Amino acid sequence: MERENFGSKIGAVLAAAGSAVGLGNIWRFPIETGQNGGAAFIIIYVLCILMLGLPIMISEFLIGRYTHANTAAAFRIVSNGSPWKWVGRMGVFTGWFILCYYVVVGAWTMHYAFLSVTNTFADVPAKEYGDIFNNFVAHPWLPTVWLWVFIGVIHYVITRGVQSGIEKSAKLMMPTLFFVAVFLAVCSICLPGASQGLAFLLKPDWSKVDSTTVLDAMGQAFYSLSLAMGCLCTYASYFGRTTPLAKSAVNVAVIDTLIAIMAGFIIFPSMFNIGMDPNEVGVGAGLTFVSLPNVFQQALGDGSFLAVVFSTLFYFLLFVAALTSAISLHEVATAYVTEEFGMARKKGAALVTATILVLGTLCSLSFGPLSGVTLFGRNLFSVFDDLSGRILLPLGGMLISIFAGWVLDRKLYRDELSNGGVLKTPYFKLLVFSLRYIAPLAIGLVFLEQTGLFAFLLR
Numbered sequence: 001m002e003r004e005n006f007g008s009k010i011g012a013v014l015a016a017a018g019s020a021v022g023l024g025n026i027w028r029f030p031i032e033t034g035q036n037g038g039a040a041f042i043i044i045y046v047l048c049i050l051m052l053g054l055p056i057m058i059s060e061f062l063i064g065r066y067t068h069a070n071t072a073a074a075f076r077i078v079s080n081g082s083p084w085k086w087v088g089r090m091g092v093f094t095g096w097f098i099l100c101y102y103v104v105v106g107a108w109t110m111h112y113a114f115l116s117v118t119n120t121f122a123d124v125p126a127k128e129y130g131d132i133f134n135n136f137v138a139h140p141w142l143p144t145v146w147l148w149v150f151i152g153v154i155h156y157v158i159t160r161g162v163q164s165g166i167e168k169s170a171k172l173m174m175p176t177l178f179f180v181a182v183f184l185a186v187c188s189i190c191l192p193g194a195s196q197g198l199a200f201l202l203k204p205d206w207s208k209v210d211s212t213t214v215l216d217a218m219g220q221a222f223y224s225l226s227l228a229m230g231c232l233c234t235y236a237s238y239f240g241r242t243t244p245l246a247k248s249a250v251n252v253a254v255i256d257t258l259i260a261i262m263a264g265f266i267i268f269p270s271m272f273n274i275g276m277d278p279n280e281v282g283v284g285a286g287l288t289f290v291s292l293p294n295v296f297q298q299a300l301g302d303g304s305f306l307a308v309v310f311s312t313l314f315y316f317l318l319f320v321a322a323l324t325s326a327i328s329l330h331e332v333a334t335a336y337v338t339e340e341f342g343m344a345r346k347k348g349a350a351l352v353t354a355t356i357l358v359l360g361t362l363c364s365l366s367f368g369p370l371s372g373v374t375l376f377g378r379n380l381f382s383v384f385d386d387l388s389g390r391i392l393l394p395l396g397g398m399l400i401s402i403f404a405g406w407v408l409d410r411k412l413y414r415d416e417l418s419n420g421g422v423l424k425t426p427y428f429k430l431l432v433f434s435l436r437y438i439a440p441l442a443i444g445l446v447f448l449e450q451t452g453l454f455a456f457l458l459r
């Protein structure tokens with residue numbers, strides 16, 4: 001069967017950027033930054049991207065593009081059948097695992113966009129936002145309905161194929177996302193008191209930086225760039241032979257970081273406008289679905305037209321960000337089942353979608369009817385989240401960097417990176433140095449920290 005490629009270089013970059021820009025940029029990055037020393041954290045984060053993120057992203061691109069195959073096959077090919085082939089399989093599994101809970105949050109963004117556009121938040125007292133959220137996620141069927149709609153949209157895009165599905169949707173959604181983000185950031189910055197919010201985000205406070213900050217920054221960089229599980233490897237398998245790998249990786253990293261910082265410009269000025277202390281709100285769901293809807297109403301006028309527009313666009317932004325990332329996660333699994341088991345794309349995609357429907361629904365219900373089902377005291381959603389984020393991702397990142405740095409044939413690497421000698425690669429030595437020494441060591445530390453082994457060993 002003829003394998004599809006992306007039709008253009010810009011399409012390839014936008015698709016990869018779509019994978020990278022996701023919930024991580026909007027609901028984690030700003031708060032992590034604000035609480036960890038502002039610009040100091042941003043500087044450390046950017047260093048992590050330069051020293052670890054880019055080398056690994058380039059390696060994933062390279063392995064995908066060289067083999068033009070799904071991630072499991074890609075690693076099988078480049079590892080010549082040695083046990084390293086398991087890294088690819090693990091990546092496919094991790095991606096599928098992440099997708100199972102990621103879609104749940106994607107669905108919530110749709111519900112909140114709906115609540116915003118129907119002006120449901122008008123005149124809601126501040127303390128009731130928590131109940132609204134808790135009642136929603138615990139509702140016996142409402143989150144599930146949104147979940148199925150969200151998965152339906154992903155499924156539709158995936159079945160349309162690489163060019164008319166993934167690439168076309170990225171070309172439409174990424175510019176939209178960018179303009180919406182710019183619009184919201186400008187609105188937020190124009191609010192009275194905005195400068196305090198900007199100071200909170202941008203003023204470097206090195207006293208808040210310690211070793212865990214650095215590890216957090218690394219973890220965040222990995223998650224945000226969609227590294228370590230074959231997402232970018234799968235997309236790169238659709239890159240054309242003349243797509244410049246390093247330059248594309250830099251573009252993706254720049255877009256991803258820009259959107260993350262812009263999310264801070266959206267969130268903090270409006271928060272400070274109403275005198276809310278960002279240190280008191282957590283990252284993730286608490287911020288996004290409890291604090292922010294209230295912030296938007298208070299800052300822009302409770303129930304006002306502006307509040308409706310702002311709030312709706314914000315959740316739409318989250319929805320688009322989540323959707324493009326979820327599509328990339330789905331594609332990892334779809335490419336795997338279609339190519340490894342020789343299925344038609346429609347059939348393979350349907351199979352993946354079916355599993356996501358089942359497991360996603362279980363994760364979604366774990367906030368309501370299934371909240372009694374726990375493992376180590378966590379509901380199903382958290383089990384999926386923790387297992388993938390804390391264990392599988394750092395492990396995958398470490399293995400990929402070791403593989404790319406120590407095992408992968410150096411000449412092959414250089415040839416592919418330079419597009420067969422066409423491009424200059426003055427950074428090659430640095431890249432290999434990072435892959436061999438810096439990345440495995442650093443990610444090893446992240447792994448120890450995330451799994452709690454660090455604290456255990458330092459006791």
Ligand code: TRP
Nearest residue numbers: 020022023024025223224226325
């Ligand atoms: N990068 C996305 C975000 O910021 C999430 C994501 C998509 C992801 N694909 C991934 C995370 C692969 C880790 C690995 O939300």
